[in-house]
Amino acid sequence: MLEALAFYIFAAVTLVSAIGVVASRNIVRSAVCLLGTLGGVACLYFLLNANLLAAIQLIVYAGGTLILIVFGVMLTSKSPWVVFDPTRGQVVGAVIVSILLATGLCMLLVGNEWPAGTAMTASPHVKDVGTMLLTDYLVPFEAASVLLLVVMIGAAYLARPEK
Amino acid sequence: MDLNNVETLAILIPLLPLLGAVAVGVIGLRGLRSNSHWLVLIGVGLALACAVRLFMNINLALTKGGSGCIDGLAKSWLIYGWINAGVTWMNVTFRIDSLTCVMLLTVLSVSFLVVAYSVGYMRDHHGHAERGYERFFAFLGIFVFSMCMLVLAGNFLLLYLGWELVGLSSYLLIGFYYEKPSAAAAAKKAFIVNRIGDFGFGLGIFLIYYTFGTLDYKEVFDLVAKMKMAGGAALSPDRVTAIALLLFCGAMGKSAQLPLHVWLPDAMEGPTPVSALIHAATMVTAGVYMVVRCNVIFSASHYAMWIVATIGGITSLFAATIALTQFDMKRILAYSTLSQLGYMFLGAGVGAFDSAIFHLFTHAFFKALLFLGAGSVMHAMAGVIDIRHFSGLARSMKITATTFCIGGLALAGFPLLAGFWSKDEIIHAALSSDMPWLGYMALITAWMTAFYTFRMIFMAFHGQERLPRDVHHAHESGPWMTAPLLILSVGAICAGYVGVTFGGHGFLGVFEPHGEFHHFLSYFTSGHRGTPKHVGAAEAGWLLGGHRLMYVSAAISLWGIGTAWFFYRRRPTIPLAIAFASGGLYRLLYNKYYVDELYDLALVRPLRRIGMVCYNLDRYFINAILWVIAAVPRLIGIILKGWQTGAMQGYALAMVVGLLVMIWWMLVAA
């Protein structure tokens, strides 16, 4: 019961701040709202006993990505005062499409019978996750590391000032 | 690569000239320039070597096997199937038999000599290459390739392809001096007149496919032979006649037979080596080749044979009469070509297919020789070719004069030279056929041939030396040009002996007609010809017995030459008097029976008027419709371009809509 209540609260926070991200006309406000979304999702992970995942979500997204976005906003001059001003047509179109999409997805998700999964009663140990990464999921892990290497080089190149 | 292998050789033969031509086309303009001829010369030379090798192989098979059955000696195989999806008639198949060998040898040896000759001809007196030198050689290479494809083809579709390709190269080469309006017009005329013939040819091929369901030579011919055996119901005679006549339409265009002959004299606008190669020795004989190749079809229809023989005979006489009055050396030769082609068709039409090919073979040598000689004169006379403007060239241009004279003798049917043997055979065959009047006509033509040939020789080479105004002194051409002349004159003397047997009680006690040549061709023709009508046909009477015809035609030839000598050497006033006296007839001949004018009045002008109507219709009506049709995609293009604005929001919207459609599609579909 308490869990259900917590779920609805966190889900509502996530949803409302997601709408806030989109609806806000000021980019800084959007960024702050994003914090709410990401944090809300992290809390949902906690509720699912996925502690490690929740921690990663907080550290990487809320701690890393979001800060990066705010820095980006601050460092590019004028940005904090940029105000999005969509035309009426754009707003109407976006709303219609979003509603249709949301309806469709909801119909799908609700109308479908989901196979029963095995509920996790206790949070898996970090060690288990690590073992999995280096055994069963070794290939994706290595592939991701190659990807990160390449992307790092690329990012460094793009960020490097031109002489 | 096994050079003994017939198949390898047959692929190499067209490929080598093509490679030469392509190489010249690619690097000629930049790298080679005035050395462009080497590539084509080498290509054609190697192809000639391959053809000789091929001939030796086939000949060996003939002497060994000797049975003379078609399947033993004809080799027909698939070079490659284009689409392996059951479309067999599109396959490229080659066919090698004795006819192919003879044609290849003729075409390639003359081509090789003409290419060599062109090296000298396509330069000015200082040895600088003419403009478009490399283009010329590239075109020559393409022509040789196309001609080889035509001859090697193993089915009608490939034959048609080669047929069109030689037409194209002929068009390109006639219009080689495309800046000259007359050359461009002549090229166009040749192309259009050939189209008329090819239209019929194409229809003929369609009809063959429709009737027999295949385009392969062997299958078609076997089917015709089988159906003929089976008799009436299996194959309607009308159908065969229609096929044969439609095919003959193509031959009439390509080989310039009446009434589609008008393009050939104009084609002389091209460079002289081209006239020698394409418009005398090889391409124009493609029609004869085709008729002989399809002898099974033709001889299955008595009516078609009659038409072929008649058209041949009439063209022969008709062209000879025109040649009597012309003054342009190349045009005289062009009409004589028409006339000789007429002989060939006459021979084929009376069933003497081997004689037709024999004449084709000898004619290639002496007619190429004559044209090249005329070219040598033209080169020395700075482009003047009208025999009224010069004379007495024999003194300064000894080699040209001598070789030209040899060629002339061969053409005139002078005894023991190449033309004599082959022409006599055809006349013999015509006289012994059921249309002897064609034979008598051919005899008259023979007299005219001798006359006009020597009229030209006496006017150009004998008498006082007289030169055109711009030429200060005539001089012999260089070795590149004289060497082919000499070689060809050997051919003009000797080529006939391959078709003669020695011994017995023949002509002059030594020569008996029908030699190795006929033996080599025999399996090809005798299998389908009815009873050979050459010897001992009683109804044709006195002329045919005991080689009398040979003596008669020798006498006629000498008589023609003598008359020319008398008219143009002894009494030069007589021709003028005759021309004056005959008035209208002379003008009629001089203006080539006004055929061009007639065509202009009866066909060209009305067509042009219809064309004008169509043009306006097209311009104001069809174009408007087309514009409307084209406007729709253009409009959509504009709209879509507007869509691709570069604004991200729009793109994103479109993507989400795409996703949306997919989701709803699934919802609705399920």
Add this chain to the structure above:
Amino acid sequence: MTHALLAATPLWMPSAADLQRLGPLWSLAGTIVAVLFAALLVGRNYRVAGAIATLGGVFTATLCWRGITGGAVPFAGLAPEAAAPMLVVDQFSCFFIFLISVFLVLVTGMWFMGLDAGVPDEAARRRDAVEFFVLFVGSAFGMALMVSTSNLLMIILAVESASLPSYGLAGFRKKHRPAAEASLKYILFGAVTSAISVYGASLLYGQFHTLDLMKISTAIGSQGISVLTGVGLFAFLIGVAFKVSAVPFHFWCPDVFEGASIEITTWLSVASKAAGLGLMLRIMWLLSCTVQSADAMRWVAHAVAIMAAITCTVGNFSAFRQTNLKRLLAFSSIAHAGYMLMAVSIIWQPRESAAGMPHPASSAVIAYMIVYLLMNLAAFGVVAMVYWSTGRETMDAFNGLGWRNPLLGVVMATCLFSLVGLPPLGGFITKYYLLIALYDASLIWLIFVAVFNTLLSLYYYARIAYAMYFVQSDEAPVRAPAMGQFAVLMCAAAIVLSGTFYAGKLKSFSDQRSRDMYGAMQPTGLRVAERPTADSMH
């Protein structure tokens, strides 16, 4: 502590033979590292970097060719579950990696030629060669991964590995505004589509509790396809559709093609598409490899067919008004992706004929791909050489090209007519195979769409040919590097040959390749890497 951990864990090491089978992937990953280390050792030397990339490409291609022809045992393993491999390196993937690495070598050559021809930002290019080649080989590695896996997680990772370096490559000319813009757009689209793709994957996982496509396929076969499965599949496929630039996920394509430098455009137009289609083929085939699942796939396949038709049509219509050649070829590549997707959409159809016989559609796609690679390489090569000589990529730079550089003119004309699909060029033959496959699948409406589109495309391709031969231009002759001319000439010759003499050979080769795909992916045909259990370790 460490000892205890090791003892408790089933340690697993692939055998040497398995590692060998993964050669092509190792080789590409090793090339990346080698380029970096070489930079450490010898400094920023563009020659060394390029040479290593070339060597790596050649080496990979050799390995793959051995894999294709040597009849190597397909590798499938390194997996959490025995029957659900993470990597599948079989002859089919070897073939695609072969194409990709050959193309890698060719584009590297093009890059060097651009340097010699004096592109404007030459100095910067030399300086940044190391980064360039790392990104370049990195994207090749991602594409190689794309065609050698059948696991949802790996597919997503592979698509990302192919895309992320490509974003960098598209914006590699930092000073060039359109390049930066193109790169940004590319990133945004890529991010959105991969988000959708991951969402789709999560829907699938939620339903089937597995990431393996084969298992998903079996499950679909046994329980039928639900709406949610369908949507999950669609959403997942959007990631791939983005790579092959299918409408409406194609918007990045023209902007990126126009903004990126020409080598990158060439690379993206071919390699990215080849990898995407290889993946698409594998997914569609795996999902319909049992009779029941094939039947269930009908609706998904139908949607793919409609998407293919729209892609083709929109691509061709949009190309109509373009004057920038790179942009025009971008739309043309969209249209061609549409043709190939048409064939992909009929892979699901069950075949009555004997097992092991390839589906005509899959071999049609492969044949089309080979010829498409040649056509695009040559066409972009010509555009590049014209650009190096004139500094322009617009239609007017092509005016009178047939006379300003006859060789380039002939090559370009060959490519254009082959792109239209005129006989006797390769483009015709492959389109013919494709139409035959569609006819066999009795998708007559799709044939009409394809033919209609061919007619449309004639218009804009012929416009270039017209400019090259019938528009007078008194500009200077186009000077082009001899090697480049030779390369495009070879491509043109190959196009002609593949349409004539080697048409049959092309067909049998692609039949063989698609037979590889079928043979390797049969559930029983998989060779699963042995994985010792914890017990056997002791």
